[in-house]
Amino acid sequence: MNLVEKKILVGVSGSIAAYKSAVLVRLLVKSGAEVRVLMTHAATEFITPLTLATLSKNPVLSTYASDDGIGQWNNHVELGLWADAFIIAPATAHTLARCANGLCDDLLTAVYLSARCPVFFAPAMDLDMYRHGSTLHNIQRLRSYGNILIEAEYGELASGLVGEGRLAEPEILLEALQRHFNHRPVVAGKRVLITAGPTQEAMDPVRYISNHSSGKMGYAIARTFAQAGADVTLVSGPVGLDAPDAAVRLVKVRSARQMLEASQEYFAASDLVVFAAAVADYAPSEVAEQKIKKHEGTFELNLTKTPDIALMLGRQKRAHQLLVGFALETENEQENARRKLESKNLDFIVLNSLNDPGAGFAYDTNKITVIDREGLIRHFELKKKEEVAQDILDIITEKWSEA
Incomplete structure (x- = not known):
């Protein structure tokens, strides 16, 4: 499979759709990829780092330094150079805005600014937020930097409204990565x-x-x-x-x-x-109109x-x-x-x-x-x-x- 031995960073930001990141990580690992997960602080309130660490078989990182008292530094530059691809899913309106404007106030955004690999953004938010002019402007700016957008899907949202804003299903996210690496x-x-x-x-x-x-x-x-x-x-x-x-x-x-x-x-x-x-x-010479x-x-x-x-x-x-x-x-x-x-x-x-x-x-x-x-x-x-x-x-x- 075309993700075998590929190094994939998965960024998870604070959205109810963060639960889908567990399925994405599992699919990536099953496809043979080596996966590391970065989480914003808000994301840890929706899905536990332990879940994603277990599925990815690697520690989940969310801060510049470990909190185990040893003071181990999580080097954002090394992480950015390590990856063959970086996918941020879900990407909230807040995360899109920070990345589009170069704001670097946590490990995930620092790795984004350091990454030399292709970066994929998979938005997830309510429909009015997704349609808002500022969000559309940020998406356009991210695309102008060479990033790849995986469009949000139409469906029922956490608010109860129905429209665009659903995080693309994990299988679609996987296909986007496979298509990138398989492109000839x-x-x-x-x-x-x-x-x-x-x-x-x-x-x-x-x-x-x-x-x-x-x-x-x-x-x-x-x-x-x-x-x-x-x-x-x-x-x-x-x-x-x-x-x-x-x-x-x-x-x-x-x-x-x-x-x-x-x-x-x-x-x-x-x-x-x-x-x-x-x-x-071979086929029957005649097809009976009624059951034989x-x-x-x-x-x-x-x-x-x-x-x-x-x-x-x-x-x-x-x-x-x-x-x-x-x-x-x-x-x-x-x-x-x-x-x-x-x-x-x-x-x-x-x-x-x-x-x-x-x-x-x-x-x-x-x-x-x-x-x-x-x-x-x-x-x-x-x-x-x-x-x-x-x-x-x-x-x-x-x-x-x-x-």
């Missing part, structure tokens, strides 16, 4: 089409033919490319997953025919197409082939496009993958095997081999699917950089 200039603005998940081919109003695909791999690829700056469209079969990223255009379909039609709509304008969906190979009743003995079902989406779109491929396919095999793996790469006019084929423990459907991990048109073979170890998506991003970035 060569990927920015590229149009990427990804298919994911299974398809369901109806037998009757109740039953269907499908497979065990969870969609996790395709969704991880969509998230990774979106955070790198690409314009991502994800055509997804039925899965039990949340949208991968707020920036991803999610098109939900059910059948192979619907997936083909949705993919055709975006294909011509795409720079990269990743066929990560597990499309059902159970009979004694055997039951026969006539099947017909579904559209081969990668094959059909591969025939329409343009010179500037890159096409990536997936091959899940159980035997003659590389031979079958190469045949698929050639027959469907792909640039890369991502091979995984059901013979590898931890790879394939439903797992959070995958083990892949990537083969390109020139015959280059890249082998990768078993990894989390988010890390596999990063490997695929690296390969495509390298290809685009060469071009």
Whole structure:
């Protein structure tokens, strides 16, 4: 994941929304980041330093010197140089004003003025405070200094009013940091089409033919490319997953025919197409209008082939496009993958095997081999699917950089 070993400072100021900082810290640590927390005095009245110290696995700092009688100095300059990113969440109107005007009356603001890393502000306050001219002026000034604002959200506020001013949810804050570290200039603005998940081919109003695909791999690829700056469209079969990223255009379909039609709509304008969906190979020749009743003995079902989406779109491929396919095999793996790469006019084929423990459907991990048109073979170890998506991003970035 792209926050592994990143050094993140989390600043917490005095707002009822400070409780969300605990979730943010947990998510950052879970993503592999090293986290240190700074709190204003007012923030400690809303959430205890012990909570954030336990979650971050580091002492929480709020004063220039420790209060243990030893007189240890919390060096604001060292903290500012240590961090790869500094996110202040929640950022109250008071904290925004102090930072915008260079007021340096506590450790958090001193570290802000010393920081050489990107600084993110996530405001939280009541709607009239958020709309006030002085707050808007302070936000504009902070942006002019190169800081990054994570907009407050619309919703019910602590006052009981409804409007803008809610601190963005911790998952959104995490995505903002991931997008920053994952951003790649060569990927920015590229149009990427990804298919994911299974398809369901109806037998009757109740039953269907499908497979065990969870969609996790395709969704991880969509998230990774979106955070790198690409314009991502994800055509997804039925899965039990949340949208991968707020920036991803999610098109939900059910059948192979619907997936083909949705993919055709975006294909011509795409720079990269990743066929990560597990499309059902066959569908019932006829769909019963009523539920098929159970009979004694055997039951026969006539099947017909579904559209081969990668094959059909591969025939329409343009010179500037890159096409990536997936091959899940159980035997003659590389031979079958190469045949698929050639027959469907792909640039890369991502091979995984059901013979590898931890790879394939439903797992959070995958083990892949990537083969390109020139015959280059890249082998990768078993990894989390988010890390596999990063490997695929690296390969495509390298290809685009060469071009």
